[in-house]
Amino acid sequence: MNRLVKKSVSNFFALKIPSKSLCTGVVKVPGSNVAEILNENEKKENTTSNSIQQYDIAIVGGGMVGMALASFLASMPMTKQLSVAIIDSSPALSGSLSIKKEDPPDPRVSTVTPATISFMKDAGAWKYVEQNRHAYFDKMQVWDYTGLGYARYNARDVNKDFLGCVAENKVLHSALLSCIQDSDFKRTIYPLRLNSMTLNRSSMSVVRENMSSRESSSAQGQCARLQLSDGNSIYAKLVVGADGGKSRVRELAGFKTTGWNYSQNAIICTVEHPSENRCAWQRFLPTGPIALLPIGDKFSNIVWTMSPTESNQRKSITEEEFLKDVNSALDYGYGPHPTSSLSGTRDVFSWFQMDTTVSANESFEVPPKITKLASDRMVFPLSLRHANSYASKRVVLIGDAAHTVHPLAGQGVNLGFGDAYSLSRIIAEGIALGTDIGEVNLLKKYEAERKPANISMMAILESFQKAYSVDFGPFNILRAAAFHGANYIPPLKRSIISYASGEQNFPVFL
Amino acid sequence: MALNVTIHRILRHRRFLNSANSTLHLTNTRCFSHAPSPSPSQSSKANDKDPHSGSSSLKDNELAKFAAISDTWWDSEGPFKPLHLMNPTRLAFIRSTLCRHFKRDPYSTRPFERLKIVDVGCGGGILSEPLARLGATVTGVDAVEKNIKIARLHADLDPTTSTIEYCCTTAGTYTHLNSFLLSIAFSHWVYAYQDHFECSQVIEHVANPEEFCKSLAALTNPDGATVVSTINRSMRAYATAIVAAEYILHWLPKGTHQWSSFLTPEELAMILHRAGINVEEMAGFVYNPLTGRWLLSDDISVNFIAFATKSQNAI
Numbered sequence: 001m002n003r004l005v006k007k008s009v010s011n012f013f014a015l016k017i018p019s020k021s022l023c024t025g026v027v028k029v030p031g032s033n034v035a036e037i038l039n040e041n042e043k044k045e046n047t048t049s050n051s052i053q054q055y056d057i058a059i060v061g062g063g064m065v066g067m068a069l070a071s072f073l074a075s076m077p078m079t080k081q082l083s084v085a086i087i088d089s090s091p092a093l094s095g096s097l098s099i100k101k102e103d104p105p106d107p108r109v110s111t112v113t114p115a116t117i118s119f120m121k122d123a124g125a126w127k128y129v130e131q132n133r134h135a136y137f138d139k140m141q142v143w144d145y146t147g148l149g150y151a152r153y154n155a156r157d158v159n160k161d162f163l164g165c166v167a168e169n170k171v172l173h174s175a176l177l178s179c180i181q182d183s184d185f186k187r188t189i190y191p192l193r194l195n196s197m198t199l200n201r202s203s204m205s206v207v208r209e210n211m212s213s214r215e216s217s218s219a220q221g222q223c224a225r226l227q228l229s230d231g232n233s234i235y236a237k238l239v240v241g242a243d244g245g246k247s248r249v250r251e252l253a254g255f256k257t258t259g260w261n262y263s264q265n266a267i268i269c270t271v272e273h274p275s276e277n278r279c280a281w282q283r284f285l286p287t288g289p290i291a292l293l294p295i296g297d298k299f300s301n302i303v304w305t306m307s308p309t310e311s312n313q314r315k316s317i318t319e320e321e322f323l324k325d326v327n328s329a330l331d332y333g334y335g336p337h338p339t340s341s342l343s344g345t346r347d348v349f350s351w352f353q354m355d356t357t358v359s360a361n362e363s364f365e366v367p368p369k370i371t372k373l374a375s376d377r378m379v380f381p382l383s384l385r386h387a388n389s390y391a392s393k394r395v396v397l398i399g400d401a402a403h404t405v406h407p408l409a410g411q412g413v414n415l416g417f418g419d420a421y422s423l424s425r426i427i428a429e430g431i432a433l434g435t436d437i438g439e440v441n442l443l444k445k446y447e448a449e450r451k452p453a454n455i456s457m458m459a460i461l462e463s464f465q466k467a468y469s470v471d472f473g474p475f476n477i478l479r480a481a482a483f484h485g486a487n488y489i490p491p492l493k494r495s496i497i498s499y500a501s502g503e504q505n506f507p508v509f510l
Numbered sequence: 511m512a513l514n515v516t517i518h519r520i521l522r523h524r525r526f527l528n529s530a531n532s533t534l535h536l537t538n539t540r541c542f543s544h545a546p547s548p549s550p551s552q553s554s555k556a557n558d559k560d561p562h563s564g565s566s567s568l569k570d571n572e573l574a575k576f577a578a579i580s581d582t583w584w585d586s587e588g589p590f591k592p593l594h595l596m597n598p599t600r601l602a603f604i605r606s607t608l609c610r611h612f613k614r615d616p617y618s619t620r621p622f623e624r625l626k627i628v629d630v631g632c633g634g635g636i637l638s639e640p641l642a643r644l645g646a647t648v649t650g651v652d653a654v655e656k657n658i659k660i661a662r663l664h665a666d667l668d669p670t671t672s673t674i675e676y677c678c679t680t681a682g683t684y685t686h687l688n689s690f691l692l693s694i695a696f697s698h699w700v701y702a703y704q705d706h707f708e709c710s711q712v713i714e715h716v717a718n719p720e721e722f723c724k725s726l727a728a729l730t731n732p733d734g735a736t737v738v739s740t741i742n743r744s745m746r747a748y749a750t751a752i753v754a755a756e757y758i759l760h761w762l763p764k765g766t767h768q769w770s771s772f773l774t775p776e777e778l779a780m781i782l783h784r785a786g787i788n789v790e791e792m793a794g795f796v797y798n799p800l801t802g803r804w805l806l807s808d809d810i811s812v813n814f815i816a817f818a819t820k821s822q823n824a825i
Contacts, residue, residue: 077617222667433601434640458742
């Protein structure tokens with residue numbers, strides 16, 4: 001009798017803890033109802049506690065970064081025996097969507113840096129990307145509307161074959177999925193959404209009370225419990241939040257974020273042009289940059305940042321008018337072409353003559369003329385967001401859940417892949433030393449590795465974004481000088497290229 | 511005050527704990543350890559001191575120090591934070607030396623499978639749990655009853671670590687460890703000598719290190735291994751481990767360490783040699799204040815760890 005009383009009392013106390021972690025305001029039902037519902041589940045679970053699946057790692061969010069983490073874990077000997085649950089309700093994961101070569105390119109594309117390509121090659125996923133449409137590019141040209149300066153980058157400057165590769169998001173995603181499916185990695189995909197999460201705080205008194213109420217499931221006392229949208233639960237030693245900019249895991253775990261919305265939207269679409277394109281073009285306009293990235297065959301992707309009113313307007317105008325706007329933005333609109341002042345500037349920088357870069361000898365080129373629109377125009381709002389910390393006990397954030405950036409340098413998903421790579425290495429190290437993978441000291445090592453790199457990249461992108469949104473005479477000249485410097489000073493140019501390629505984590509030169 | 515309350519709660523909850531788990535035969539073992547050893551055939555090796563002799567006052571102080579903060583063992587931000595941070599570095603050394611010595615695959619996730627390890631002075635089980643996750647059959651031994659309780663509770667939370675056996679030398683001091691260790695050699699759940707003894711950050715708290723090492727040696731298998739980690743008795747260690755750690759940074763409560771009971775690496779090697787164990791490798795732990803992490807290095811002037819083996823043909 002005593003025991004029953006004790007059990008129900010501890011049940012109640014144990015329930016107090018879940019409702020505490022839900023009090024971030026997410027739960028819409030009043031607290032007492034939640035307690036009753038959980039009580040029901042508790043009773044069911046006490047009798048069928050063996051049926052709750054237990055996993056080592058639960059990856060919430062099966063997008064590119066979540067799948068990248070899973071495939072990195074699958075490819076390392078220390079971690080391939082881990083059992084992983086992937087929670088994502090998107091149909092792409094159920095394998096029902098297949099990519100057909102005849103499809104026109106999807107406007108959602110990403111530029112992957114050489115560093116990311118090497119991670120994916122190590123994991124064995126890159127070969128799947130090469131089977132589908134993708135485009136390596138080895139040249140890049142950046143200029144602005146003032147016509148005072150430009151910079152050209154060439155992969156040969158750093159003795160490489162390419163500066164990066166552009167591929168559709170669905171191609172990257174399916175490559176990572178195929179890589180996982182090929183290996184005998186123990187993964188289970190849950191096509192559901194995460195409702196809530198219970199984390200056992202490390203206080204020993206909580207542990208003792210939980211133990212007295214759930215004898216048979218005492219072994220799960222140390223795990224996080226995730227409640228899914230179909231009512232089932234799973235246990236996991238480590239919960240990875242890879243669920244994007246509006247991360248639910250980040251919300252449930254109570255991570256605070258810093259950031260702001262840019263008063264800018266981005267329009268993306270696929271366009272066609274008569275000749276092949278192997279160069280990435282970016283022109284900074286007064287309202288925001290427009291970028292033209294090759295995708296393969298004769299297609300390219302446009303990412304055009306502008307104010308929200310303009311973006312709504314440009315989305316609704318006809319195709320011909322839109323194409324006219326695009327060509328004008330890339331070409332003569334807003335300002336003149338920069339003059340390729342090879343003769344003049346060379347004298348000034350002639351003492352670098354020993355060490356010139358290939359691209360310094362190239363003159364300004366006009367981007368290809370766009371002839372056709374090959375997809376719908378999509379509009380996305382842009383913002384900057386950074387989680388104040390990436391890790392706490394049993395929870396860690398990677399990818400956009402941890403940081404969201406402006407697309408102007410094509411770095412966003414590459415930071416996410418870098419996070420996934422770093423986390424997978426840290427987990428392997430932890431397993432090699434017998435650590436509990438949900439232990440906060442281990443996860444803080446991941447944070448200490450990635451946070452400085454992510455923050456410095458975000459700071460640089462932010463300063464670019466601010467610098468190019470000002471139209472002020474002396475400032476324009478400063479920017480032009482920066483262009484000239486980047487174009488004609490080889491060590492600076494090489495450093496910029498290797499930082500943007502992900503080869504170095506910090507812009508040491510700056 | 512807080513101490514009494516915690517003990518009460520432990521006792522109250524233990525009544526409701528399912529007795530099917532590991533606590534039952536461990537309570538047997540505790541009764542076992544109360545009595546000093548009646549071991550006739552071990553007389554040639556053992557130096558069975560009178561269990562109630564010796565100045566217990568110093569040792570009781572040592573025990574009281576640990577008993578006071580034992581609730582916070584598993585709080586990684588609490589008073590044991592330095593130990594938590596040092597743990598992966600210790601494990602890295604142990605993993606590489608043991609894999610080499612016992613010819614195990616260093617790329618395996620459980621390289622210590624079928625290896626019997628005893629962690630002497632296990633505290634809350636900070637070292638025992640990772641060793642169990644690496645596949646070893648671990649026995650944790652500690653003189654403070656509360657530590658053993660905390661260790662057992664925490665280990666039961668994870669199925670891989672719930673196989674760890676914990677015992678307490680409730681007789682109270684490490685001079686009794688001799689008799690206790692000899693007695694466990696005859697208990698029903700240790701049916702062979704241990705492969706490996708692990709003694710980390712303990713020997714500087716022991717009253718008679720020589721006798722202590724002799725006991726460890728007596729119970730190690732021939733060709734078994736002993737790993738001892740402790741603090742060097744050097745000026746630098748005084749400045750770092752006592753002045754800086756206890757008085758300036760407040761990492762450890764004041765008075766945790768006595769400089770005079772530190773051992774130099776040469777003394778440790780000599781003591782172990784006299785007990786029939788030969789030190790093969792030594793490394794130091796160095797703290798990098800910028801990254802906040804410990805690293806293995808050749809610098810043995812402050813914290814050091816020694817890997818020793820009992821020779822093949824020793825008794």
